[in-house]
Amino acid sequence: MVGGVVIAFIIILFDVLIKKKNLGTLSGLFFGVLVGMLVSLALGYVIDQTVLIFLAKDVREAYQSLIDGSKLLVALMITYVTVSFILQTKDDFRFIIPYVEFSRATKGPRPMLLDTSVIIDGRIADVAATGVFESPILIPRFVLNELQTIADSGDRLKRSRGRRGLDVLERLKAMPKLEMRFWDGTLTSVPETEGVDQKLVALAQQENGRIVTNDINLNKIAQLRGVAVININSIADALKPVYLPGEHMKVRIIKPGEGASQGVGYLEDGTMVVVESARDRVGQEVELTVTNALQTAAGKMIFGRVDNGKAPAKPAEAPSA
Numbered sequence: 001m002v003g004g005v006v007i008a009f010i011i012i013l014f015d016v017l018i019k020k021k022n023l024g025t026l027s028g029l030f031f032g033v034l035v036g037m038l039v040s041l042a043l044g045y046v047i048d049q050t051v052l053i054f055l056a057k058d059v060r061e062a063y064q065s066l067i068d069g070s071k072l073l074v075a076l077m078i079t080y081v082t083v084s085f086i087l088q089t090k091d092d093f094r095f096i097i098p099y100v101e102f103s104r105a106t107k108g109p110r111p112m113l114l115d116t117s118v119i120i121d122g123r124i125a126d127v128a129a130t131g132v133f134e135s136p137i138l139i140p141r142f143v144l145n146e147l148q149t150i151a152d153s154g155d156r157l158k159r160s161r162g163r164r165g166l167d168v169l170e171r172l173k174a175m176p177k178l179e180m181r182f183w184d185g186t187l188t189s190v191p192e193t194e195g196v197d198q199k200l201v202a203l204a205q206q207e208n209g210r211i212v213t214n215d216i217n218l219n220k221i222a223q224l225r226g227v228a229v230i231n232i233n234s235i236a237d238a239l240k241p242v243y244l245p246g247e248h249m250k251v252r253i254i255k256p257g258e259g260a261s262q263g264v265g266y267l268e269d270g271t272m273v274v275v276e277s278a279r280d281r282v283g284q285e286v287e288l289t290v291t292n293a294l295q296t297a298a299g300k301m302i303f304g305r306v307d308n309g310k311a312p313a314k315p316a317e318a319p320s321a
Contacts, residue, residue: 043071043075047071110135111137113212116143119169124168131177136179138183139180140182140203148166183207197218201221205225243290243293245291245293248288248307249288249304251267253281257278263281265286273304274301275306276305287307288304288305289305
């Protein structure tokens, strides 16, 4: 009787208070009710035995309704505590019960969630065209809305960036071997008023996905929340060619360096090259020997010196009209 009343009360309360229900919440609810009922039965037995030992029969009969009410109140309190505890800790409960999984299991490769910055950047399409992606690409509706807002901006530069992002999505969608889909579901862990970054992190947690971004702040927030992040800039840095001390290379000197005799040039991938004895070679292509290479927060830097015995390279020809 007590168990039936408790179950009915919990179900009605759950249906009234919680509008958006999911499988994890339902599992937590009924598991909490089950645990609460078992604990309530045990405590009810203890109460009955205590009353039987310490109260006379006529006293028990006189206060039977009060005893039953106390047992019902205890059952409700215990059930509330167990349900509340399990719902608040359902994401970590798998460590206590290995075969109970409240979060949705994702079959196959984990999806990759693209943010606005990496879509506008465009290099994600070039990487995807190589066929290295086996995971599906997920474009949240709120990211698409932000991209559309940028494309409709009154600022010419922002409008151009937004339209380039939409063109990148068209390229991704047209790739036959790439699975790309738009996500238009509901996030249960964050309100609609939250920013795009917070929604993206919450969606990655909900879908067990990885975020692909160029945004340093989003990268840090996602890592703090335990979400895997793929940074396109980090991939680009990792793919840059490696030059060891003693190797030879050619570079065009663009400007004088900070040192008295230094000249500065850049490789095609943007790597800065600082060359000794090349300050007077601005506008020329020189051959040099690598002396050192450093990885800094701003990127990779290569240091070298002009090869001895090499004739000065010819000045760069002026572009024809």
